[in-house]
Amino acid sequence: MSVRKADIVVLGAGVIGVCVALYLQRDGHEVVLVDQDEPGNGCSFGNAGLIQCASVVPVATPGVARAVPRMLLDKNQPLHIRWRHLPTLTPYLLRFLAESRPDRAARNARALSTIVPRAYDDYRPLIEAAGISAMVRSTGELHVFETDAAFEAARSGGFAIRRSHGVRVEELDAAQVGELEPALTNTVRHGLFLPDCHQTVNPKSFVAALAGHFIANGGTFIQARVEDVQVGPQGKVTVATTNGAVGADHIVLSFGAFSAPWARRLGVRVQLDSERGYHVMLPQPGVALNRTVVSGEYKFALAPIDGRVRIVGTAELARVGAPPAYERATRLIPLARHILPGLDDAGRTLWMGHRPSTPDSLPVLGQLPRHPNVIFAFGHNHSGLTLGGTTGRIVADLVASRPSVVDLSSFRPTRFYS
Numbered sequence: 001m002s003v004r005k006a007d008i009v010v011l012g013a014g015v016i017g018v019c020v021a022l023y024l025q026r027d028g029h030e031v032v033l034v035d036q037d038e039p040g041n042g043c044s045f046g047n048a049g050l051i052q053c054a055s056v057v058p059v060a061t062p063g064v065a066r067a068v069p070r071m072l073l074d075k076n077q078p079l080h081i082r083w084r085h086l087p088t089l090t091p092y093l094l095r096f097l098a099e100s101r102p103d104r105a106a107r108n109a110r111a112l113s114t115i116v117p118r119a120y121d122d123y124r125p126l127i128e129a130a131g132i133s134a135m136v137r138s139t140g141e142l143h144v145f146e147t148d149a150a151f152e153a154a155r156s157g158g159f160a161i162r163r164s165h166g167v168r169v170e171e172l173d174a175a176q177v178g179e180l181e182p183a184l185t186n187t188v189r190h191g192l193f194l195p196d197c198h199q200t201v202n203p204k205s206f207v208a209a210l211a212g213h214f215i216a217n218g219g220t221f222i223q224a225r226v227e228d229v230q231v232g233p234q235g236k237v238t239v240a241t242t243n244g245a246v247g248a249d250h251i252v253l254s255f256g257a258f259s260a261p262w263a264r265r266l267g268v269r270v271q272l273d274s275e276r277g278y279h280v281m282l283p284q285p286g287v288a289l290n291r292t293v294v295s296g297e298y299k300f301a302l303a304p305i306d307g308r309v310r311i312v313g314t315a316e317l318a319r320v321g322a323p324p325a326y327e328r329a330t331r332l333i334p335l336a337r338h339i340l341p342g343l344d345d346a347g348r349t350l351w352m353g354h355r356p357s358t359p360d361s362l363p364v365l366g367q368l369p370r371h372p373n374v375i376f377a378f379g380h381n382h383s384g385l386t387l388g389g390t391t392g393r394i395v396a397d398l399v400a401s402r403p404s405v406v407d408l409s410s411f412r413p414t415r416f417y418s
């Protein structure tokens with residue numbers, strides 16, 4: 001069987017794999033990108049489209065332990081854990097609870113604050129080279145509150161953490177919120193505005209455009225399922241796919257939520273699970289938004305995608321192959337109509353995606369100690385679209401043996417079981 005040769009093979013053409021491939025291509029490498037699907041059809045397809053340069057707060061924070069029983073018993077919680085999958089999820093949950101200790105949560109927020117605020121700057125070279133600046137708008141992200149209690153809790157909780165890491169937060173009154181988003185309910189009393197967040201017009205077309213640029217510049221995309229990966233005694237890598245084999249000097253694993261078994265095959269056990277999220281796309285909403293709006297009370301987002309409205313949210317821990325629970329998404333429709341009166345759900349479509357989540361909310365990013373030519377780049381949790389550019393840049397620096405722009409020790413692939 002003939003083996004296609006490349007300098008580097010990148011596994012997975014979600015936003016992470018595509019950005020990694022582009023940054024490596026900019027360094028002059030011959031890159032092969034492999035995915036069983038079209039680029040951007042995994043979790044990168046249906047998210048809120050935000051490059052959230054303010055997301056420095058991990059999911060596991062002090063107090064989360066008290067919420068776990070509710071997460072198990074009440075399907076309406078923003079984060080629900082499916083009972084049936086508890087035995088498989090237990091190691092993840094135990095680590096998640098450990099990461100919620102004040103010292104660990106503070107350390108994880110610090111690690112996020114080294115990569116998240118720089119995310120847009122690291123995207124800029126890719127966006128400009130691809131000529132797609134019009135696909136990203138610098139509109140900020142608006143959190144709205146109908147009650148003083150929810151506002152104060154957010155202000156002294158997650159938003160205080162953001163501020164302590166230098167993230168700009170603006171406090172708005174009801175009139176200022178109304179000026180930004182005239183279509184919102186007049187029951188909104190407060191707003192917290194994050195001016196340094198950016199909105200892609202549609203995450204799928206954004207990733208597809210970046211992948212198109214990679215191919216137009218001579219990059220190879222193979223649409224095939226990866227069936228095996230081998231690292232030879234000299235470190236050479238061979239990837240077997242349903243459409244032939246690829247041999248390379250380096251390999252980057254970017255299979256998102258599906259990466260754990262491949263990581264194990266490459267010699268490292270990681271704690272990674274699917275934190276499933278849902279959206280409802282409303283093709284003729286009848287009302288318009290200028291930016292993504294997050295409900296402080298109900299913890300879901302309304303995102304302007306292609307000039308329409310996408311209701312995005314909820315998180316559910318279950319096994320990767322478990323069937324979707326679309327009622328989690330449809331349950332958000334009346335809440336969305338409450339925030340955005342007159343919202344029309346005619347012709348709605350539903351979607352579920354697998355967030356690649358880790359118990360410490362940090363990506364798995366770095367070289368394997370035994371095989372420095374094997375690089376992991378997955379586990380971007382709620383911020384994969386945000387961190388595409390930064391991850392690409394970091395991986396290219398590792399391959400080129402340039403000093404990394406951030407300290408990678410918190411993200412190291414071996415941190416879970418060492």
Ligand SMILES: Cc1cc2nc3c(=O)[nH]c(=O)nc-3n(C[C@H](O)[C@H](O)[C@H](O)COP(=O)(O)OP(=O)(O)OC[C@H]3O[C@@H](n4cnc5c(N)ncnc54)[C@H](O)[C@@H]3O)c2cc1C
Nearest residue numbers: 014016036042043044047048050226256277383384385386
């Ligand atoms: C509801 C929701 C809203 C979100 N909103 C945001 C947001 O606004 N901003 C943000 O930054 N993040 C957001 N996220 C998170 C973000 O979507 C993810 O972190 C990101 O998409 C992960 O990208 P990825 O490239 O790692 O994975 P994916 O996009 O899932 O790509 C992995 C790829 O690997 C391929 N693959 C897997 N196994 C194989 C195999 N054996 N052979 C070949 N190919 C394979 C898959 O086909 C897939 O294309 C949201 C997530 C959800 C669910």
